[in-house]
Structure formats: structure tokens, C-alpha cells
Amino acid sequence: MTRDAPPAVRLEGITKRFGDVVANDTVDFTLEKGSIHALIGENGSGKTTLMSVLYGLYDQNEGEIYVDGQEREFDSPRDAMDAGIGMIHQHFQLVKPMTVLQNIVLGHELTENRFGQIDGAAARDEIEAICSQYDFDVDQYLETPIEELDLGAQQRVEIVKSLYRGAEVLILDEPTAVLTPQEVESLMDVMDDLRANGHSLIFISHKLDEALSIAEDITVLRDGEAIGTVDAAETTEQDLARMMVGREILFDRLERETEPGEPVLEVERLRMRGDRGREQVDGVDLTVREGEILGIAGVQGNGQRELIEGITGLRSVADGAVRLRGREITDASRRRRIEAGIAYIPENRQTEGLVQGDSLVRNALLGNQTIEPYANGSLLDWGAVREHANDVITEFDVQPPDPETTASSLSGGNQQKFIVGREIGHDPDVIVASHPTRGVDIGSIEFIHNRLIELRDEGLAIVVVSSKLEEIQKLADRIAVMYEGAFIDIVGPDTVSEEELGLLMAGHRLESAAGEAETPIDEQGDANGAESSESDRGVQT
Known part of the structure; x- marks a missing residue:
């Protein structure tokens, strides 16, 4: 990092308006040469808008852009690229x-x-x-x-x-939002190498631990304004969270006050095939009880998606059984499973959870098309649908609070909160949440986590799939780790560290009490077979 040379980028008094909405309000920002500067803030705080101004996607209403000490005007991304600025978007x-x-x-x-x-x-x-x-x-x-x-x-x-x-300056917009822990580690190494070779990087993120680990400087935006810039070496996650949301954030795992009840969701010897016909789920058993959160961890591509699609009815089951409160639903359609009480928070909110061009009113109807009071035979009661949309917006603090706004105009965090609220509104017995806080800011993460825990305490059975190990450990009562289509182990969140979970995700059994060395799962047979029985693991499946 070279602070005695002109900054790689300096933004002075940047203001960007969209109609009456002020997305950036006189923001100052400085990126030193050969450094990594993190830009953090909640969804809708103006991070991506500010960087889109720098990249020439938007014209600022006020303010100046300086690159290497020279004032520049960018009418398009081509102008920014010609000035040595590149941007890696969250959606490639x-x-x-x-x-x-x-x-x-x-x-x-x-x-x-x-x-x-x-x-x-x-x-x-x-x-x-x-x-x-x-x-x-x-x-x-x-x-x-x-x-x-x-x-x-x-x-x-x-x-x-x-x-x-x-590109000499690289803007990385939420680069870790869709990556596994191993891929995140690899990306951090790449960013270090780029910095060492003289590049200057702007790292947009919601993840405070990543910002602290990779950046020298961190600027926090809130409601379009720059709250402050701090030295990463002299601040904490709690300090940053307070700057981002204007209040204290709870990071620790909450102790549960209730015990799990009767089995609600049961999966027996489930086998699923992937898109290319290969077996992706190999004889999985699981049980989720009333008032319990089962976390499923694993490196992407080890069968989690196919397992969830088998449970929710989005993919046909090759073999095995799925039961809801003892009733066989293996061959039931997605529609029948919704009506039976299985809600689904999908992995990709943009393509699977919302119709981006439709209003929130119309999106509130998804999954409710045949359910009273929203439907009466073949007729829809749009007044009831609108009331439902308003209830979700109010309860889950969706911004902007306008039921006629389109889904595409919402930030990622607000889209996710709307989906969670809509699915809970189905009054389900089971919630299946796939990466429920992917790409979501810390305030929305806390909100969604607290709501899931409240629902668990109200007696719902919940399945959470996540590549965020800290999320799994915070939420789950039990953690099932998938490797090559099977559960390599099911463990308690308080009995394993993130490092040990990472080893399980890589296919290594943890060292036993007898001191046996960890062994790759493929050398020990089927993780759900006799060689890894419930009694051997000492856990309940």
C-alpha cells in the first residue's frame, strides 16, 4: 500500500438519486494504491450504487471522481475500463x-x-x-x-x-455470497496475490469477519450515507455491526428452552438422481421433530440440492420414502406438499423464489393459489392477497413498504425477508430453508435467524441447508454433514468446531474417543450403512 502516492481512486461528495430516492448522499471514499478497502453496509445502504457510479453504470447527480489524482468522467463502463477499473458483479x-x-x-x-x-x-x-x-x-x-x-x-x-x-482497480461486489468455505479461502488468497502485485481492490461485503481479515480500511454505509472509515486492525465485528445498523447485534448462539417433540418429517433410504442422471443422493435417512432445527452442511455439489428437492417435491424420488407425520408423500406433487404443510425457502431467490417483474402482491400469491382465503374454487380474492402482502411487508420490515413495487426493485435482503414471510404465512408444519441468508446483510440475517428460532420454539420442524458453518452452528440442534450423497456424520453443534465441520465436509471422519485416525469416507463404506450406525455415532438420526 502506497499512501504517499495519489490514491488509486478518490470519490468526493458523490450523490446519486433515483427520482425522490437518495441512494448515495454526499459520500466520500478513498482507495489507496496497492490496498484492499472493504465497503460494507446493509442491503439497500448504497454500496453497489456507489460502485456502479465509479464503474460508469450510473451518472452521479453531484460529486467528483478522481483516478490516480486525475478527475475523470465516466459515461459508460467502457470509459471506466479504459481508466483501468474493472468490476466483478455479484451476479456474473x-x-x-x-x-x-x-x-x-x-x-x-x-x-x-x-x-x-x-x-x-x-x-x-x-x-x-x-x-x-x-x-x-x-x-x-x-x-x-x-x-x-x-x-x-x-x-x-x-x-x-x-x-x-x-484493470488496475478491481471492484468485487459480494464476491463470497455464492461460494463454499473452501472457495472463499481460495478467493482470499487470490485477493492477497492481486494486492501484492500492485492492484487496488474494493471489497463489497456483508460479512464482517471477511472484511476484517482481508482489508486494511473499512468504510461503512448506512441509508446512503458514509458513517465512517476505520482501520481494520483497530476495530471489531461488534463495532462494525453497530455502525451498520445503529444498534447492538447478537452474535452468539441462543440457548433453547424447549425439547423436540414427535417426528414430523421422515426420510428413509432416499435415493435421488441429478440433472444428468447420475445418483446424487445415496440412501439418506433423516428425521426432523417438532421444535427442532436440523442443519445440513456440505460442500456444494454433494447432494444437498437434490435431497431438498426430493423432500419438497421439486424432483422425483428414484427410491426410498418421504413421510409427513407418518403419511407417505413420496410421490406427491409440490402443490400437494404445500397444501400438506411443507414450506420452502429456495436457494436462489431471484429465479426460484420470486417473479422479478411482478409486484409484491402477485408474488405473495405464489404457493397460495389454491388455498383459502386467497382462492375460492377457481376465483382469486385479490383483496385477501393484498392484505397478506401488506402483513408480510409490515411483520418482516420489507423496504420499500409498497405492495405494488416489483420484486426486482428490492435489495437482496428485502427480497429474502419477503420470501421468508410469505412461506411462513402458509402456516406450515415443516420449513425447508436452503441458504436462507445467502447474500443478506447482518441486520437481515439476525432478523431471519431470530424468526426461525421463534418458529422452532413454537413447534415447527425446520431443515436449514447452508454453506455458512457459523450459521449452521448458531441455528441447528443437530448438524448432518453430506459428502458424496450421504451423511458422513450427524453431530451436535456444541460438540464440533468449524475446523472439524470442515474436515467432515471434505470426507474425513473425526478422530474417535478411542483415538482412531480420521479416514476418508470412501474407505469406510456407506455413511448410512452398518459401518456408521446410529449407535456407532452416538447420535439420533
């Missing part, structure tokens, strides 16, 4: 049917002669040099379509694309 800007190589060079193709022929060899050489310098593996699948890559690999493609286009 990649053309999925196209290959990695095509995506990287798209719009910045090198030509080898005056007829405009593309010099593919030169582009490959430059990409391979970038990958070699930063130890990326992107050059190994240049001919692979983007849609065949996992999210971590897609993100690395986005970073290589920005570096290929000459």
Missing part, C-alpha cells in the same frame, strides 16, 4: 453457452491484420500469462462452456476477464 456477467475463452475476449478481441481477423493465439498467450502469475486454473478449460463450470470457477473467469482488459 457471463454468456453461459459461450466458452471461457470467448467470454474473456468478448468485446476486447485482439486482431492480427487489417481485415479484423482474431488472433486467438495471442489471446491465449496473454490469458495463460495471467493465470500463471496468479495461479489460476482458468487456462485449463478455455474451450469449456461457462454453464458447465461451478460458481467458484465462473468467478475466477470474471477476474481473469478484468485483468485481461487491463
Whole structure:
């Protein structure tokens, strides 16, 4: 970091309005050369808007932008890129049917002669040099379509694309929101390498621990205003949380005051196939009781999605049984399962939870189309639907509090709160929540966590799938760890550390009381078979 040189970026008095809404209110921000500066705040606080101004996506109403000490005006992202600024968006800007190589060079193709022929060899050489310098593996699948890559690999493609286009300043917008813990660790290493090679980074995040671990400086936005900039080495998560939301935030696990009751959801020897016909869930058993939260942890791609889709009726079961309060529902449709009492908070709120172009009133109807008082035979009671939408907005503090606003105009946290409220409104017996706080700010996380715990204490059976180990440990009464389609173990949240959970997620059994060394699960057979029985584990499934 070089503080005696002109800052890489300086924003002075940036104001951005959308009609009567002030998204940024005279914000100052300085990024020193060769440093990582975290920009944090709740959903809707103006973080992405501020960086979209810097990247040329929006014109500011007031204020100035300086790059390397020179005032600049950006009319488009092309202007920002020409000034050496790149942005990796939370939702990747990649053309999925196209290959990695095509995506990287798209719009910045090198030509080898005056007829405009593309010099593919030169582009490959430059990409391979970038990958070699930063130890990326992107050059190994240049001919692979983007849609065949996992999210971590897609993100690395986005970073290589920005570096290929000459970015010296990189804006990373919620870069860890969709990553597994292992991918997050890898990204942090990449950011360290970029900083060491002279790049300057702006790290937009909701995750306070990550901001503290990677950044030198942290700026907090609240309601469009810059609350302050602090030295990461001299602050704490509690201090940052207080700045973000204006009050104290509870971080610790809450002690439960009730005991689980009778079994509600039972899954027996469930087998599920993935999109390509391969078996993704291999004979899983689980039971969730009244007043209990079962957490399911695992590295993405180990069968969690298929298991949840089998429980909620979104995917056909290959073999096994699903029962709700003792009644077989294995072959029941998603509609029948909603009516039977299974609510679902989906992993992807944008594509699975909401119709983005529809109003909140219409989105409140989803899942309620055949249920009284919203439906009477083939007729819908839109007055009752509107009342339901208003109830959700009020109870879950959805902003802006306008039932006619479209889902797409809400921040991620407010979209998530609306979905949670709508699903709870179904009056379910079981809630299945898949990554319920992914990409959500700390205030909304606390709100959603507290609501799930309240529902548990009211007697609901809840399944929570999450890649956030701290979330699983805070919420769950038991934690089932998935590895290669099976449960490698089911443990208590107070009996294992995050490190031990990480080992289980990687397929290693924990050292037993007898001192046996940890062994990869594939050397010990089926985690749900006789070699890992309930009595051996000492846990209830």
C-alpha cells in the first residue's frame, strides 16, 4: 500500500438519486494504491450504487471522481475500463453457452491484420500469462462452456476477464455470497496475490469477519450515507455491526428452552438422481421433530440440492420414502406438499423464489393459489392477497413498504425477508430453508435467524441447508454433514468446531474417543450403512 502516492481512486461528495430516492448522499471514499478497502453496509445502504457510479453504470447527480489524482468522467463502463477499473458483479456477467475463452475476449478481441481477423493465439498467450502469475486454473478449460463450470470457477473467469482488459482497480461486489468455505479461502488468497502485485481492490461485503481479515480500511454505509472509515486492525465485528445498523447485534448462539417433540418429517433410504442422471443422493435417512432445527452442511455439489428437492417435491424420488407425520408423500406433487404443510425457502431467490417483474402482491400469491382465503374454487380474492402482502411487508420490515413495487426493485435482503414471510404465512408444519441468508446483510440475517428460532420454539420442524458453518452452528440442534450423497456424520453443534465441520465436509471422519485416525469416507463404506450406525455415532438420526 502506497499512501504517499495519489490514491488509486478518490470519490468526493458523490450523490446519486433515483427520482425522490437518495441512494448515495454526499459520500466520500478513498482507495489507496496497492490496498484492499472493504465497503460494507446493509442491503439497500448504497454500496453497489456507489460502485456502479465509479464503474460508469450510473451518472452521479453531484460529486467528483478522481483516478490516480486525475478527475475523470465516466459515461459508460467502457470509459471506466479504459481508466483501468474493472468490476466483478455479484451476479456474473457471463454468456453461459459461450466458452471461457470467448467470454474473456468478448468485446476486447485482439486482431492480427487489417481485415479484423482474431488472433486467438495471442489471446491465449496473454490469458495463460495471467493465470500463471496468479495461479489460476482458468487456462485449463478455455474451450469449456461457462454453464458447465461451478460458481467458484465462473468467478475466477470474471477476474481473469478484468485483468485481461487491463484493470488496475478491481471492484468485487459480494464476491463470497455464492461460494463454499473452501472457495472463499481460495478467493482470499487470490485477493492477497492481486494486492501484492500492485492492484487496488474494493471489497463489497456483508460479512464482517471477511472484511476484517482481508482489508486494511473499512468504510461503512448506512441509508446512503458514509458513517465512517476505520482501520481494520483497530476495530471489531461488534463495532462494525453497530455502525451498520445503529444498534447492538447478537452474535452468539441462543440457548433453547424447549425439547423436540414427535417426528414430523421422515426420510428413509432416499435415493435421488441429478440433472444428468447420475445418483446424487445415496440412501439418506433423516428425521426432523417438532421444535427442532436440523442443519445440513456440505460442500456444494454433494447432494444437498437434490435431497431438498426430493423432500419438497421439486424432483422425483428414484427410491426410498418421504413421510409427513407418518403419511407417505413420496410421490406427491409440490402443490400437494404445500397444501400438506411443507414450506420452502429456495436457494436462489431471484429465479426460484420470486417473479422479478411482478409486484409484491402477485408474488405473495405464489404457493397460495389454491388455498383459502386467497382462492375460492377457481376465483382469486385479490383483496385477501393484498392484505397478506401488506402483513408480510409490515411483520418482516420489507423496504420499500409498497405492495405494488416489483420484486426486482428490492435489495437482496428485502427480497429474502419477503420470501421468508410469505412461506411462513402458509402456516406450515415443516420449513425447508436452503441458504436462507445467502447474500443478506447482518441486520437481515439476525432478523431471519431470530424468526426461525421463534418458529422452532413454537413447534415447527425446520431443515436449514447452508454453506455458512457459523450459521449452521448458531441455528441447528443437530448438524448432518453430506459428502458424496450421504451423511458422513450427524453431530451436535456444541460438540464440533468449524475446523472439524470442515474436515467432515471434505470426507474425513473425526478422530474417535478411542483415538482412531480420521479416514476418508470412501474407505469406510456407506455413511448410512452398518459401518456408521446410529449407535456407532452416538447420535439420533
